[in-house]
Amino acid sequence: MQRYALNIFFLVAAVVLVALAQVGWLDRYVLTVITFIGINCIFAVSLNVVNGYMGEFSCGHGGFMCVGAYAGSLLSVAFFTDSRLFGASLFPPESAPFLFPLVLVGASLAAALFGLIVALPSFNTRDDYLAIITIAANYIIISVVENIDAIGGPRGFSGMKRAVNAMSDVAELPWMLIWTIVGLFVCVVTIRRLMTSTYGKGISAVSQNEVAAEMMGINTNRVKIMAFMVSSGLAGLSGALYAHVYGYVNAQSFNILKSTEGLVMVYLGGMGSTSGVLMAAVAFTLLVELLRFVIPWLNDILHAASLLPASYELSQIWKWVFIPLLLILLMQFRPEGLLGNRELTQVFPRLKRWITFK
């Protein structure tokens, strides 16, 4: 029983969260922020497979999120709503809560397929050359989406809200929160399982020394394909969730800036530490939201202490000066990220008593 305590704690926390949202104690702003934290967690953790465990430097992860977002949106619009693009809905809208996982799986598969753009050149390209290939993949994906007018092109694509509403019509639940929690759980379990499997050992071996790994009889190409496809597939999952939470997708929201956000979360948490990256993703997203409240407050204090001239107002622009400064400072104190390349249970061995995680 003791060994499962933390797992049960997380389960209870998830249930309590959903319950709180259900009875309306969490308003929609807090709810959306929490959901967004979940999406960022999935995005960062999936990037960690390649950048952390495999030690490559992929900086085009946003592209796969884009594929997932568009694939997920198209699927759910085709499945559950009547649209100009696909005609009548394939399934009755009442089936949305049950068939929605299909949408998520489809989006992940589509993104995983696009992961091959990066996986195949990675056979003989490494390091910064591979980084360029990932950036190129990001640009290519965005350029393709922008040139397909049927899915909106630069205008973006919307209509997923109706699928979410269809779910709410069946049962009034905070559906997207539930799906995000489920998605995050599936994501973490998948990565955990992958990393403890033979493939996972192969991934770690490739990150240590590719030549040596090959000599030990590891099929490095297969390991790389696996890592890239899992990573991009899970990014696609986060994209599909994003699309449904916000009800609108636009290719430019998945450009290189999104990818760098992912990089920040991964390296803040520590390469190759799923728990560290999770913590970093939560901290980063919360920081962004909290500064919205802190900055006006800081402005008042500085004015009260007359440290600022009355004519100058500390506006929200400063937020994006403070955040990177804070992260630079943090890096100086923890030059290996929050947890280094270790998991939480390795940093605090006593935690092992409370956790089993396979």
Place this chain on the structure above:
Amino acid sequence: MLKKNACVFVLSCLSALCAPTALAAGPTIKVGFPIPLTGEIPKVGESSKFAAELYREEINAAGGLEVGGKKYPLEFIFEDNESKPETAVNVTLKLIERDNVLAIVGPQSSRQAVPAAAVANDNEVPMITPWSTNPEATKDKPWVFRAAFLDPFQAPVAADFAAKQFGAKTSAVLFEISNDYSKGLADNFKSAWENRHGKGSVVAFESHGPKDQDFSAQLTKMIAAKPDFIFLPENYSFAALIIPQARDLGFKASFMGSDAWGSAELMKLCGNACKGQFFSTHYAAAGAQGKTKEFIDKYNKKYGYVPDDVAALTWDAVTLIAGAVQKAGALDGNTRAMRKKIRDNLATVQEFKGITGDMRFDAQGDPIKCAVIVAIDDKGDFTFKESVCPK
């Protein structure tokens, strides 16, 4: 120990998120502005902020907005949407849930306006997006309005004027592929032009990416096709780069622009190359009369430059909301009821005399207003050329 601290930190963060913000003394009229203060188009955010602050200071200096005989101060809350759709949704929700705003002005660009409009509509908060041109932003959303006219109206206006003014038979278009404003206007212009002059009369239809600075490849290609003029549905910062580059490549004919040109910065950045060009917009700054002139002078005095179209449209959006609040007769303590009144009053505006022209809203919440063609004269002033009204 560390973990405990981390836990405490996270918990306190969460509680800070959940705690309601401090209430200001006395009732105020709160309006939220989810605008792009950072990201791709910080100038747009700054202009809207400046215009709104100008309005607030003017009203508050007089003791506040008079509603039903009592004066209430205006409280404007500016949030940065970082030019990202997800942040736009988050801050719009923050404004609605945390700050309990009565109405929302913004977001400016369609990429943020479309998802934010859906949120405002779902939560039944009246919203006016001053600058977005994507039809999706207001479509089937009774709570969302818009201050700028749409592409299907503006593009034919530009096409007709260019045909008449330049005697043009052929045209070329250069637009920004990832900007839906630019792309939408370019597409509409192309179909309008080809309707009038036959297929193939748009001899070059080229695009560039966001943040591009060199357009020589596209321009060389366009100049080789020998168009009678080039249509540039671009932000003024691009126009200021494209026109001198075209001149450097030996292009002699004219340019025609769209409402996003309407910024005083255009002349500062572009210099002589932009003189003698035309663009369609909401109002002509030079020779403006009455309220428009008053606004331009006030803005110019405070911030040191002539306001651009975003500032003017934001001013009109804020004025519309203030008018709708006043028309409600009294400030209702119930926020939801008050929001409903504001929305109803906005929808039934008969004839709003704004600084960007007279307008009223159609069934979708899009404005019915006239477009103005502006000529850039030898002094670099934007002078009135003609005005085109929807039939």
Place this chain on the structure above:
Amino acid sequence: MELFLQQCVNALQWGSFYALIALGYTLVYGVLRLINFAHGDIFMVGAYIAFFVSTALLAPGLGLSREWTLALTIPLTMILTSLVGVTLERIAYRPLMRKGAHRLYVVVTALMCGLVLENGNLALLGASRKTLPPLLEKNVYDFGGIAVTNLKLWVIFAAALVFFVLHFVVTKTRIGMAMRAVSWDKFALPLMGIPLDSVIVFTFTLGSGVAGLGGMLFAMSYPVLEPYMGAMTGWKAFIAAVVGGIGDIRGAFVGGFLLAFVEIMVAAFLPSTFRDLFAFSILLLILWRRPTGIFGKPQTTKI
């Protein structure tokens, strides 16, 4: 044919800027194996410094002529920009590297530094765009249908000059030898009596100075300055440096022009709406055929 030649001239000018920024990337990378993602923003800072310096020099108080302003702005911009670059190295990168952080953590710190520069600029100077006062009388020459301005010629000339100077410094001088030595073996270097820190500072000075020059020429050619102007150009220049073979001066130079040629020719002879798609696919193919870039040597790994 004329069209093609005109496009070549366009590509040469645009490639010069890529080359100037890529040279800075590659210099730092060659020495520290650090991708200095703040480099694009240092380039932006260079453009802004050029703006402030030239405006100050042209101000009625000093009232210098345009020629003198131009002559003074170039060295001042380069010096001030290299100060910014060295400061970043001192404050952000060096302590981190001293602590033995993985190089990718330093890369992410560099990304953060870039964000601070961009948004700090926005917060301090406001969102209004700046424009450089004209320092050069612009002349358009026409060579049989090919239009060239004197500024374009200067830009191409400057890029080539910088390349030859840097190539000379790195291959022929003692400090250049030290720079190559750092990249060869960072730990043996102090044992040989070479001051590691001075070499690194020199590299940053050189790289940022070149970025400053690039920023100034850029501001003269494309006179719309805004805080985010360096970000995209920086990424593209990084791509150019890698495609050329990062760490190699020739690679950065050739890579810059190659990227510009690919971008411009794709936009010129294929539908320009598909520019990114085709341009980056071509780069992918190049990297597929030459996995370590054009000049990069495949590394032999010892086990």
